[in-house]
Amino acid sequence: MHNIFVYCEIDEGQVADVSLELLTKGRKLANELGCKLEAAVIGHNLKGIEKEIYPYGVDTLHVADDKRLAPYTTLPHAHLVVNLFEKIKPEVALFGATSVGRDLAPRVASKMRCGLTADCTSLVIGDHKDNKSGKEYKSLLYQIRPAFGGNIIATIINPETRPQMATVREGVMKREIFDKTHKGSLKTIKAADLLTDDLFPVQILERHMEKKKINIKASPIIVSGGYGVGSKENFELLNELAEVLGGEVGASRAAVDAGYADHERQVGQTGVTVRPKLYIACGISGAVQHTAGMSESAKIIAINNDPGAPINQIADYSIIGNIEDIIPKMIKFYKKNTK
Amino acid sequence: MSFRIIVLAKQVPDTRNVGKDAMKADGTVNRGALEAIFNPEDLHALEQALLIKEERKDAEVILLTMGPPRAAEIIREALYRGADKGYLITDRKFAGSDTLATSYVLSMAVKKLAPFHLVIAGRQAIDGDTAQVGPQVAEKLALPQVTYTEKFTEIKDEEVTIRRRLERGVETVSTPLPALVTVHSSAAQCRPRNARLLMKFKHARTISELQEETKDYTEMLNNKPYLQIDEWGVSDIDAGEEQLGLSGSPTKVKKIENVVFAAKESIVLSSEDNDIDRLMKELIDSHVVG
Known part of the structure; x- marks a missing residue:
């Protein structure tokens, strides 16, 4: 029993x-x-x-x-x-x-x-x-x-x-x-x-519940994309990685302006400030307007094909290469190592 | 009879500001080096009690804290802001108490202060973030509980109305008194110290503190008995020893791993399989993901 x-x-x-x-x-x-x-x-x-x-x-x-x-x-x-x-x-x-x-x-x-x-x-x-x-x-x-x-x-x-x-x-x-x-x-x-x-001593007199909203602030893991992601289709890869890791997708202002992601996912000075356990910055150069909203993340992984991108300076890990190549590998090896 | 409000508060290490001096050479936190502060949401709880006191002349605010002798500091902080009295619950036998044993001790101390109308506590403390002690004290005292309070919208002799802040909305509830209420950080900020009260209570001391003092407080305490902060141990609250400390705590800590904050020196990886494999393994092993 x-x-x-x-x-x-x-x-x-x-x-x-x-x-x-x-x-x-x-x-x-x-x-x-x-x-x-x-x-x-x-x-x-x-x-x-x-x-x-x-x-x-x-x-x-x-x-x-x-x-x-x-x-x-x-x-x-x-x-x-x-x-x-x-x-x-x-x-x-x-x-x-x-x-x-x-x-x-x-x-x-x-x-x-x-x-x-x-x-x-x-x-x-x-x-x-x-x-x-x-x-x-x-x-x-x-x-x-x-x-x-x-x-x-x-x-x-x-x-x-x-x-x-x-x-x-x-x-x-x-x-x-x-x-x-x-x-x-x-x-x-x-x-x-x-x-x-x-x-039943406690009586509910009034209740206002809001519809479920995307709340990237509360997510312990954020996979975020910038203009360097290149297309809406490539942003789909970020969704996949976020889903596998149990996280949310974030975006830089440039990515939101380019229509790759919704505004409510925007991280940075004009978006939300986040402090997740893990922040994976994909194709984000690391302008201060963006890093202001995420630099306090406990761990930062930067994926970028530019070794000189400023994001690498605040990252714990910098992976140099293309996201189309790297993200599927991250998913694959995450799955392999958690089995 | 006064409208008695008991505020439960905790002194906690300030885990939100882990500065450089609090880091050990190996990148782990030196907990002893963190500043001890009034738990933030407990300050919000105190403010709610003080707001009620402004509204009701018959209200009396008593702060209750359990902790080591130095936790008397937060009692003085509460007195400076308008609390009427404070009690320090301290005993070596409390060491190692988990939330269940802690709520047992607090509930026994609260019983000593009966009759009361409200017990108000912060939702959670920043060192453990469990939010368990409030509801557990309520259960031990067989009181109704209202968690996540943002505002008392109405105070009557035998009933209060409260607005609660939930994850995705707000709810207004009424509860008969006495009741236990926990306060959310979206509630009003606590007022600052009042200069007059600071002067009045700056010499308030517990017995343990008086033993450490070189100055003779005897005459001052005779003239101003309100400067004596009461200190209670196991026997003062009639607590059963089997229910406190380690023996009264069903949860045991099996293992503690320090999260290591390395200096920011990027590890540069390629997109090769073995690099990515190694990275994902590290993230899983250090509980960052998984």
Whole structure:
């Protein structure tokens, strides 16, 4: 019964991207551990939601459908999740590091008195030996995350408590359909029986949600292109690389003016300022107007056929050559080395 | 009865400004060399409490912080800005507490200050960025929680209305009191120190600090008892030792890797297969991608 669990968040009537990414990761972890993947959706008007979720490899889907469960408020969702955990006793429980997940997961962890790691960038299965007690633990979840303003990378484990809980930001994990024809089983959570009036102290009076916008600022990896990319078709290569690495595409002003990219992707003085973990500047010469918006990136890779381009001076790595040549190789070797 | 507001705050190393002197020779951060500051979002939390105090004459703002003895610095900072009183929760037994153990300690301290109307904290601290302590304290105290607060739009005796800043929008909610609220960085900036309050509280000290002082504070404290900052340890808050420090922390740190910031000296690569292969391996191994 000790399975992997994913809390699926509903965003404008659909399963949130981050939840699908977590299901993808959860399926892989379940395969590695030889257990099942379970998930829960809590909300209202959820009929047919399983069709979105099963292809990601979910074996058991728990659904709580009640008018009072949407929009999200903390206490009823936390109550239902805790109740479910007490029944199904998951080994691992994953939540999106969203406004909802970061509100819900700590409340649940506190109630369960179990460990929770926020904003993990990597989740891996591994063993552990406690040096003091000599006790050995098999197949723990290594929860890897940056801390201390990104100056350290910490590997956190929860040896004794279950579930091992973690949150992960949108875009950090890859999203991949496991099997289009995969079918799980549906279990109804009897929300009406479980929800009591005292769980609704917080009343939502008003809500204004904006449409999903491109937010390159929040992306840990940005693949950015300049005028030197040469064409809209070549910009497609940047999209591919960004997608494979789990990043967003940015652009210099010259590239936006040339119509290669939308204005909302513009980085620099007249665009947005970004500080990603990795900034890949493709065909960008490195004029100060551009570098003002990205020079604080933790790592910079410049791809340029001009060895004298100023961007090379602030880059950690300068690759000299053509992007048509280099980007497909980066994709190829990234895939090879992560396999 | 006063309208009691307890502000939870943390002293943190300033991870946003890692200057040259804070870098060790190997390119890793010397954490000891970072300046200790009032956690930024906790200052926003304090401001919300002070705004309520302006509106309600019966409001009383108490700052509560858990940390080493030097964390008394942020209590003085809060007093200079208008807080009425501060408590330092400090004990060697708290060392190694994760968010769960920390929220247990804070919740026990808050209980000591009951009855109260609001507990207000910053959304998250910049050293860990977990945003977990607020909701966990709320759970331990069985209080409703309202996270990501941008503004209190209405304060009544038994209910508040709050505007919340979500990732992609805003939401206005009401909650009965008492409640726990966490404050987002989009909320109002904290006011600066007030000169009169600075004069009034500059000699405020905890017991541990008084032991270090060469000056005799006895007479001053007798005349001005408000200069005594209360210090609480494990026994003062009736905490169970099994729930604090390392033993009360379900999460363990297995490994810490320092992110190495090398001096900017570009490594020049060609478009040859072996160069690109090596680059992608390095990026994956150093967790930059993957």
